[in-house]
Amino acid sequence: MRKILAIVLTVFISSVCLAQAQTAEEKGLEIAREADRRGEGFGDYEASMKMVLSSRRGDRSERDLRVRTLEGKDGEGDKGLTIFDTPADVRGTALLSWSHADRDDDQWLYLPALKRVKTIASRSQSGAFMGSEFAFEDMRAQEVDKYTYKYLRDEPCGELTCFVFERYPQDKYSGYTRQVVWMDQAEYRVHKIDYYDRKQSLLKTLSVSEHSQYLERFWQPGRMEMVNHQTGKTTELLWSDYQFNTGLSESDFTQNSLMRAR
Amino acid sequence: MRWRLLAIGLGLLTDNVPALAWEWRGEVGLEGRYFTAGPGAEGYWHNSSAYLQGQLLHEWNDRRDLFTFTPFFRVDENDPERTHGDIRELIWIHVADQWESRIGIGKVFWGVTEGRHLVDIINQTDAVEQQDMESKLGQPMINLSMVRSWGTLDFYVLPGFRQRTYAGVDGRPSLPLPVEADAARYASSAEENRIDGAVRWQHMFGSLQLALSHFSGTGREPLLFIRFPELQYEPYYPVIEQSGIELQYLLGGWLFKAEAIRRSGNRFEGAMRAADVGFEFTQPGLWGTGMDMGWIVEYLWEDRDDPFASALSSDVLLGNRLTFNDIASTELLWGLIWDPDTGERIYTLESSRRFGSQWRATLEGQFYSRVGRSPLSLVADEDLIQLEVIRYF
Structure with a gap:
């Protein structure tokens, strides 16, 4: 509530001030906050995802995953559980993540064969997710405070x-120096992101399309395509079966819950 | 015991007749081993083996109840003792808001380190399976797990003891004399029917993960006594008290790990202490590629004086894990366990990759060097290369 009030005040104050008084950094942050605000209140959702990996030579490989997400309360970040269904050798493998705004x-x-839960070192978050062109950090909840911002143009x-x-990642272990985001003004949906690596060269481009609206409020993408310009490899994520308010609770996002993810 | 649990499981299943997803999964593995140091006393250079593992899964009551049945069977070309079957899991899990129960036959892993799994004690080792001793036999259990703000507290009641499996005299590697399981002796008068117990508390303090555990019951690691004139080993299973601690601290790319135990109760040995302390450091995107390189360094220590009681009294583990992050999920892990006092070395190599969407192949190797007077002398000439192909369905 206080957060919303703060945002309302920010929006109010920024609209009172003359537009010229707002810096590009402030405007960038304001856009990110507004996008975050519009995503607030979803509670929880479940969805299925097909991941299609293509190499430069045209080799293709598919993975099927299920994703469960619980919205964080009281300033806590979202929690997510990802379960792998195919390929068969990783079936039952599950990834649990707790995102935090401040750390x-x-x-x-x-790992189901060993019944073992392994902690992932945070530096590995710039590493590839399941051999795809998506890094772990691309897959996690994009908390506002994880970046600083600068508005460029319409x-x-x-x-x-x-x-x-x-936007500039604040995490020193991020694989990126900056990301350029295209977000529509009508519904604050991401359409495209250019990722620049540590050497400031263009690494990847994400294209997001086929957005659908759920609960008459929340927009979710149906298709995300990541192209790696340096390797020529591509990963497509095809989302389906979105279900909101399925009754997920904190107990579905514990280390215990990992061991019974199916 | 086993059948009663099955009956309970099935009773629960039939209560909720709506034909929710019953799912069968399975895998078949074909394994070939080649012994590079020669045919040995057993007189063969290579060995083939195959296993079949099925899994029946069922979820109901909005995922609050879950049933898993995992039978396993292996056949081995040369060793009748390695030809064996086991129920890895036959378990019903029920989830409530602040607790979870797991009743049946299951598997539990405790621990954080890579070199030795000291704290891990719920399940007996299925030692005929693989050299890494990571295969476990299914353990009958009633486990209550409480998840609260102060951590996760697990209570285990463990009815029914499982004996460790041993390779037969024709198996490679194997002990020089047969292990006669039927002659096993127990410190407990209830023998294998003693009901053991364990408790473990685990909590996260920011980036620090701490777990404390205690096990009270028949020890999983037997002493082997030679019986004359039969010339066979007879396992003796003491009743032990084992307390364990696990620590893990995450700092950037560094994962610091420690495990330690104190074990007492064995009347043939004093109390023993052992520890495994080290770190894993991960470098993502090695040399500008998409590969991740992990560095594993651990120090393994224990205070048992008898060099024959343990080969790992003061050893160093060095290893690298290379994750290619490619479509085939290629992985490469090599390790060296080195005893600075004696110069003994164990080299291990594990690599694997996927073929298509249903196959996986693993290539492993294990080599011994400068083995002296220690338990390792039994396996000094058992250097091996192993190829396994697994088909999932």
Whole structure:
């Protein structure tokens, strides 16, 4: 409540002040906060995801995953559980993550053959998720405070107009120096992100499409495509079966719950 | 005991008739071993073996109840003792808001280190399976797990003891004399029917994970006495008290780990202490590639004086884990366990990759060097290379 009040005040104050008085950094942050605010209150959801990996030579490989997410309360970050269904040799493997706004995320991987829960070192978060072009850090909840921002310009994107802004990861172990985000002004949905690596060269581009609205409020992407410009490899995420308010609770996001993820 | 638990499990299942997902999974593995140091006393260079493991799963009551049945069977070319079956799991898990119960036959892993799993004690080792001793026999249990703000507290009642499996005289590697399981002796007058107990508390303090545990019951690690004139080993299972501590601290790419135990109660040995302390450091995106390199360094220590009681009284483990992050999920792990006092070395290599979406192949090796007067002398000439192909269905 206090957070919402603060945001309302921020929006109020920023609209009272003359537009010229707002710096590009403030405007970038304001956009990120507004996008975050619009995503608030979803409670929980479950979804299925198909991951399609393609190499430069055209080799293809598919993975099927299920994702469960619980919205964080009282300033806590979201919690997520990802369960692997295919390929068969990783079936039953599950990843639990607790995101935190103010410190490194906690992540645990469950290996079903050994019944062992292993902690993932936070530096590994720039590492590839399941051999895909998505890093662990691309898959986690994008908390506002994990970045600083800078608004660049408005630009048409399809039939809509997008804000174009940069965000700079605060995590020193991030694989990126900056990300350029295209977000539409109508619904604050991400359409595209350019990722720049530690050497400041363009590493990857994410294209997000087929957004659908759930509970007459929340927009979720149906298709995400990540292209790695340096390796030519591509990963597509195809989302389906979104279900909101399925009754997930904290007990579904513990190390115990990893051991019974199926 | 086993059948009664099955009956309970099935009774619970039939209560909720709506045909919710019953799911069968399975895997078949074909394994070939080649002994590089020669045919040995057993007189063969290579050995083949195959295993079949099924898994029946059922979830109901909005995932609050879960049933798992995992039978396992292996056949071995040369060793009738390695030809064996086991119920790895036959367990019903029930989840409530602040606690969870797990009743049946199951497997539990405790611990954080890589070199030795000291604290891990709930399940008996299925020692005929693999050299790494990570295969476990299913353990009958009633486990109550409480998840609270002050941590996770697990209580275990463990009815029914499982004897350690041993390779037969024709197996490689094996002991020089047969282990006669039927002649096993126990410190407990209830023998294998003693009901053991264990408790473990685990909590996160920021980046520090702490676990304390205690086990009271028949020890999983037997002493082997030579019986004359039969010339066979007879296992003796003491009743022990074992307290354990596990620590893990996460700092950037560093994962500091420690495990230690104190074990007492064995009337043939004094109390023993053992520890495994070290770290794992991960470098993501090694040399600008998508590969991750992990560095594993651990120090293994224990205070048992008898060099024959343990080969790992003061040893160093060095290892690297290379994760290729490719479509085939290729992995490479090599390790060296080195005893600075005696110069003994054990080299291990494990690599694996996926083929298609249903196959996986692993290539492993284990080599011994400069083995002196220690338990390792039994396996000094058992250097091996192993290829396993697994098909999942």
